[in-house]
Amino acid sequence: MTIQQPLFTRFTLTTFFIALFCCLSTLSLSAQKVKTSLYLQKYRGIVFGLGPRFLDTDPGIISTTFVDDSPSMDSFNSNFDIKDSYTQVGINFGYKFGRYRGLSHDILFDISASNNYQIIFGYSLGWNFLFDMGGKDIVIRPALQAFGSNQVFQIGQIQNNAAYIQIEDRQYFEEELNLELRSELLAISPRLDVTYVFADRWDCFLKMAYDFPRDNTNPRLDFSVPSDLRTENSPATSTLDIDGDNPSVRYNGEKLESLPYNPGGLRLTIGISFLWNR
DSSP, rough: OOOOOHHHHHHHHHHHHHHHHHHHHHHHHHSSSOOOOGGEEEEEEEEEEEEEEEEOOOOOEEEEEEOOSSTTOOOOOOOOEOOSSOOOOOOOOEEEEETTTTEEEEEEEEEEEEESOOOEEEEEEEEEEEEEEETTEEEEEEEEEEEEEEEEEEEEEEESSSEEEEEEEEEEESSEEEEEEEEEEEEEEEEEEEEEEEEEEEEEEEEEHHHHHHOEEEEEEEEOOOTTTTTTOOOOOOEEEESSSSSEETTEEOOOOOOSSEEEEEEEEEEEEEOOOO
């Protein structure tokens, strides 16, 4: 079950960004101090940023039971409490390119620094408006962003009580395996970037986006060797669907069909970029 964004909110935000785009176009055409030197016309940059990440959830308990395929039938039983919301720190890496006055692009990778984390890979297309404000170069960029993500909830470990843990045909000889619940989603986000170019090869920025995700899909249970036990011969991650009876995954007593979260809403990032080939 996911939380839906009100239609009025979506309409209001869309109208706001359209109006902002029109306003910036007018200002850009009438500005008398816009930079026109060649070194500001094009750019490429590597981006690093940080910001808060807000995850809305439906509070409850996820109950998971599983018996492996080894002769010793190692078992896992867990009750995982879902809070009503999570606030995390997001670490943002990216690559951007375009013109300071015109079409612009960026490719981003974002991960939440938490045990229950979200991994995002996305792309945005925007239009840059360049202003000289008292000798300071300011770029304002309305954009539309699309991304895919994985949301991960770490729910515990299954112990090796005999020779090995077996997941289908794969055998693990380590002492334990980590268990994670995962699902996937797609989202689109209207976005506004404000960038200050403070040196020939450096800028700093604020990115503000509002995510509108689709329902999360493909819930599954992943098994992996803990990093401190991993060796060159450790098997790769094993994945099981949760639509059967083993594993059995229930949320507040009912069979889990999608993870109870919604990552939609405001996304803020502040950071710095290294620039070249301008």
